[in-house]
Amino acid sequence: MARARSLELDHYVGHLIRRAEQVHTALWATHVSREITSQQFAVLNALARQPGIDQRTVAAAISLDRSTVNHIVRRLTDQGHVTQVRDESDRRRTLLNLTPSGSRLLETLIPPAERINERLLEALPEPERATAVDILRKIACMDDTLPNEDARPAR
Template identity: 40%
Template sequence: MPIKQNDPKALAKFTGSLVRRAQQRHVAIWLSEVSAEITSVQYAALEILQATPGVNQRQLGDELDVDRSTIADLVARMVRNGLIERTDDPDDKRSYVLYLTADGKKQLALLRPRVEEVERVLTAALTARESRELRRLLSALLPPQV
């Protein structure tokens, strides 16, 4: 039996379709609640740099689970926008270490409550236990981090 066009229930048996639709919902909520200028990946980078100032670009890419060209573009954009600063790594002259700028710290503090609101809106139909279980199950779909 063919799948009816525009029938979201027909695709509900496919995990990938559900993940894609959930991601689309996340992006829509992010744009309305958080920022059209700072993406969720950029926000995650700000959080990582707040927790571990001075990590190098490769380590940040590993933490964000993005490839080398993506992290290079992301860092360049964030440097251009004044959110982070990039300096030579004193231990490896071929590498850069990254720090939040004063504006990056300010943006992180401003955005954090909005990001928490995205989480609340996105999981409003779930109990706290179901939210934890959803995060556990989604994490199980990802390859283990080395």
């Protein structure tokens, strides 16, 4: 029986990124929140940075597809953390804002989110940390050169 070709997964970037994401997700659930995901956090953070933006702008700001952001916004709205208001100048757009509850929630999530970021970087020697973040940013920015959002697989 012929042996199938295989990859050494510990040298395969996609596999390592997925494993790193698993570590991040476990740290997030343990140290930040089991109720609010890091994607929900990203939406809350985007709305704190740019109050009154629409879902399309949020999706672009945090690199998530529009349908995922729609689901997250609905959930955060149902929980009372986000408000949705029709744009009077363009009735097709819905503008989003944090509620006072959403602002308070974000404030409580930021310190532990910063701590897990530091913890992840502690896996590297100090001189390599900024370089690692730069490399990850370059890989993440490859998203800007991929085909349009509708042609991308869901994340």
